[in-house]
Amino acid sequence: MPGQPEKHMNKPGKNNKTRTVYGPVATVFASVNTGSWRILRPGPDHSRCAGCGQCETFCPTGVIEIIDDPAKEGGRGKVVEIDWAYCKGCGICADVCPKKCIRMVEEKKGNENEERN
Amino acid sequence: MYRIKLHGLGGQGVVTAAKILSHAVSIHENKFGKTVPAFGHERRGAPVFADVMIDDQPVLVNSFVYEPDVVMLFASSAPDRGIPIAKGIHSESILVINTGNEQLVQQLKETYRFKEVYYVDATGIALAEIGRDIPNGAMLGALAGTGIVAIDSITRALVENFKPGEGDRNARAARKAYEQTRKK
Amino acid sequence: MKKEIRRMLDGNGAATEALKLARVQVISAYPITPQSPIAEKLSELVVSHKLEARYIRVESEHTALSCAIGAQLTGVRAATATSSVGLALMHEILGVASGCRVPIVMPVVNRALVSPWSLWCDHQDAMAERDSGWLQFYTENVQEVMDFILIAYNIAEHTEILTPAMVCLDGFFLSHSTQPVMTPDQETVDAFLPPYRSKNLFLDPKDPMFINNLTSPDEFSEMRFQQKVAFERALDIIPEVQNHFAGIFGRQYGLxxxxxxxxxxxxxxxxxxxxxxxxxxxxxxxxxxxxxxxxxxxxxxxxxxxxxxxxxxxxxxxxxxxxxxxxxxxxxxxxxxxxxxxxxxxxxxxxxxxxxxxxxxxxxxxxxxxxxxxxxxxxxxxxxxxxxxxxxxxxxxxxxxxxxxxxx
Incomplete structure (x- = not known):
């Protein structure tokens, strides 16, 4: 996902040098991998998804993107893509989905769900 | 140190005159001027005053003028409006007033016991020279008539503080007032 | 060498001139009596390109200072100014600036706090913020307004200080009083005040930092302590900078x-x-x-x-x-x-x-x-x-x- 800084945050400088700064600041995010917090995960039913984007708009962590699916509706279809590294499993996407095609499923069973990424 | 109190009405350019006076003595006479304007609810036509202190050394005081050496009246109606024009004056205090009315001048001098009264019809001059009832340039010319500040300093400061053209017209008004100022 | 001209300025005019000479690049100010002429004059300077800066129009002092902090963290001098209840509305953000060590220099035109409503001078507005972690300078005349702002930049931005500074001027008695002021030229000020460089925290997409994160009891006292040390060092550094200023401009100030x-x-x-x-x-x-x-x-x-x-x-x-x-x-x-x-x-x-x-x-x-x-x-x-x-x-x-x- 764009805008997620984890990749940069932990990158050491060329010479592995450090410097002292004053005041509240974080350059390493210990709890950045919020995907590990999930108990439930959203399981979208892509066949019923209209690609309206409500879930994308309301997602508090900004991990949902509506993408084109060339395999759906002759190439004009849309599906939701979720960044599992950061999805906290809060369920807001399931609540706001106007077609009720996102179902929250148990994380440990998540792999059984239809999954595209 | 000279302490000068300028009384007038909103719209007559009293505060601007006070600033230009400080400019004239500080920039063109190697003296030190300080303008302390009084601000409140600005209203056109309401009584306004501003204070100026002039000295040969930097002016330390950051306070209003309570015992003026010079009182300037931009509106001759000020005493009728209850403005205490003579408050705090002493035996050497002088008055500079915007009027051509000699009777009024005599009356004010006697009532308030100013040592001298300098007077000129600054409004008339302003109407003739700048076409507007803003007598501040002319009143500064009248002040130059007292010898406290040189007329050349006043005209230069006017030119430097107004837009081109406007400054020249005000400078002309000042010089005319300077030449026409009379003393009682 | 020293290039100064004597000009007639009031306190607000001198503050504006000093901010301009400090080459501020972002301005976010909200007008309030008796500070308004600073906000107005700065916007005129920006529109007429006499000052190359971005002017952010904001809806409150809370936002004015927030924008200034964000802007300054990108590596430029950011300017704002306020008075009275405007300063009170900044209260929360004053702590952000000082705690995050963002060395903004802010003219504060002293005016009484409510109630009773008053437009006029006293020191309660600045006194109410005396523990906000800002340096506080108080000026006697318009020359000091100009000089203290320039001096304050050099102190606030010092690597051992990194603390924002209020330069206080009495409402009307200084803000609206026209006085002769020795005004330096840009070259001389540039020699005294080098271009701004972020020395501590900064915002840069290539080198991200998360600034002002939640800080646990394990580290809060330590970060306050860092500020305390800066204030102690300031007692030595302020006179050093004032002496440096006197060497260039010939006007000697002290604590x-x-x-x-x-x-x-x-x-x-x-x-x-x-x-x-x-x-x-x-x-x-x-x-x-x-x-x-x-x-x-x-x-x-x-x-x-x-x-x-x-x-x-x-x-x-x-x-x-x-x-x-x-x-x-x-x-x-x-x-x-x-x-x-x-x-x-x-x-x-x-x-x-x-x-x-x-x-x-x-x-x-x-x-x-x-x-x-x-x-x-x-x-x-x-x-x-x-x-x-x-x-x-x-x-x-x-x-x-x-x-x-x-x-x-």
Whole structure:
């Protein structure tokens, strides 16, 4: 996902040098991998998804993107893509989905769900 | 140190005159001027005053003028409006007033016991020279008539503080007032 | 070498000129009387390209300072200015600037706080923020407004300080008073004040930082301690920068200024524009044979304790003028500092509250205070003075100034 800084945050400088700064600041995010917090995960039913984007708009962590699916509706279809590294499993996407095609499923069973990424 | 109190009405350019006076003595006479304007609810036509202190050394005081050496009246109606024009004056205090009315001048001098009264019809001059009832340039010319500040300093400061053209017209008004100022 | 011209500026004009000379690149200011001319003049400078900067129009002082902080963290000098309730509305964000060590320099045009509503000068607005972690400078005249702002940048941005600074000027008495001011040219200021460089925290997409994150009890005290150390270092660094300034511009300033104190029987401690009037009055009283002196506090945060104690050593009677009420305290904020600076000797320190809500602190007021202090010198009574604060210029009918008609 764009805008997620984890990749940069932990990158050491060329010479592995450090410097002292004053005041509240974080350059390493210990709890950045919020995907590990999930108990439930959203399981979208892509066949019923209209690609309206409500879930994308309301997602508090900004991990949902509506993408084109060339395999759906002759190439004009849309599906939701979720960044599992950061999805906290809060369920807001399931609540706001106007077609009720996102179902929250148990994380440990998540792999059984239809999954595209 | 000279302490000068300028009384007038909103719209007559009293505060601007006070600033230009400080400019004239500080920039063109190697003296030190300080303008302390009084601000409140600005209203056109309401009584306004501003204070100026002039000295040969930097002016330390950051306070209003309570015992003026010079009182300037931009509106001759000020005493009728209850403005205490003579408050705090002493035996050497002088008055500079915007009027051509000699009777009024005599009356004010006697009532308030100013040592001298300098007077000129600054409004008339302003109407003739700048076409507007803003007598501040002319009143500064009248002040130059007292010898406290040189007329050349006043005209230069006017030119430097107004837009081109406007400054020249005000400078002309000042010089005319300077030449026409009379003393009682 | 030194290129300065004498110009006529009021306090707001001098503040604007100083911000321009400091080459601020982002401005986010919200107008409030008597600061408005600063916000207006800066916008004119931007529109006319006399100042190459972005002007962010904001809807409040809270946002004005928030924008300034964000902008400055990208590596530019950001400017804002305020007064009175505007400063109060900044209260939360003042702590963000100081805690995140963003060295913004902000003119504060001192005006009373509500209520009663007042447009006019006293120091309560800045006093209410005296523990906000900002350096506080108080100016006596318009020249100091210009000079202190330039000096404040060099102090605030010092690697050991990294602390924002308020440069306080008395509303109307300085903000709207036109005075001759030696105004330096850009080249000379550039030599004194190098281009801004982020020395601590910064916002850069290529090297991300998460600034102002939640900080646990494990580290909070430590970060406050860092600020405390900066304030202690400032007591050494401020005079260094002031001396550097004097070397270039020829005007010497200090943490405080002593006027005729050496042989003075009584000394009056002042702050802001009243200091000039007090010095003038002291000169007049000396001509009449009275040994009186004046101290002007130029830097209130950090408070120059040792320097003040040194100057007041051996003085039996000291007066303090507080231009804020200090309600419920043992005295006004300045008196508390002076009193605490003199713990172990027998100096008696008297507090005078004066000049609230625009009341003029006149030569008469100062003279009355000096006369009272001189009388105390020779009083040998066990309890020569009633304790408490003297409201020297408050009218005797204070408790009955307003009567209303009773509608039974």
């Amino acid at each position: 405080l200024e002593a006027h005729e104190c050496e042989d003075a029987e009584v000394v009056l401690v002042t702050m802001g524009s009243m200091a000039g009037t007090a010095k003038y009055t002291a000169n007049m009283m000396r001509k009449a044979g009275h040994k009186v002196g004046v101290i002007k506090i130029s830097v209130f945060r950090p408070f120059p304790v040792a320097q003040l104690a040194g100057l007041l050593k051996g003085k039996k009677v000291v007066g303090v003028i507080d231009r804020s009420a200090g309600l419920g305290a043992q005295g006004g904020p300045l008196w508390l500092e002076v009193k605490a600076a003199l713990p172990d000797n027998d100096t008696r320190v008297f507090d005078y509250v004066a000049g609230l809500g625009g009341r003029d602190i006149t030569e008469k007021t100062i003279e009355t205070i000096f006369t009272g202090l001189l009388q105390k010198v020779n009083k040998k009574d066990a309890n020569p003075d009633a304790p408490g604060v003297c409201w020297i210029d408050t009218h005797p009918d204070a408790m009955s100034v307003r009567e209303v008609i009773v509608n039974d």
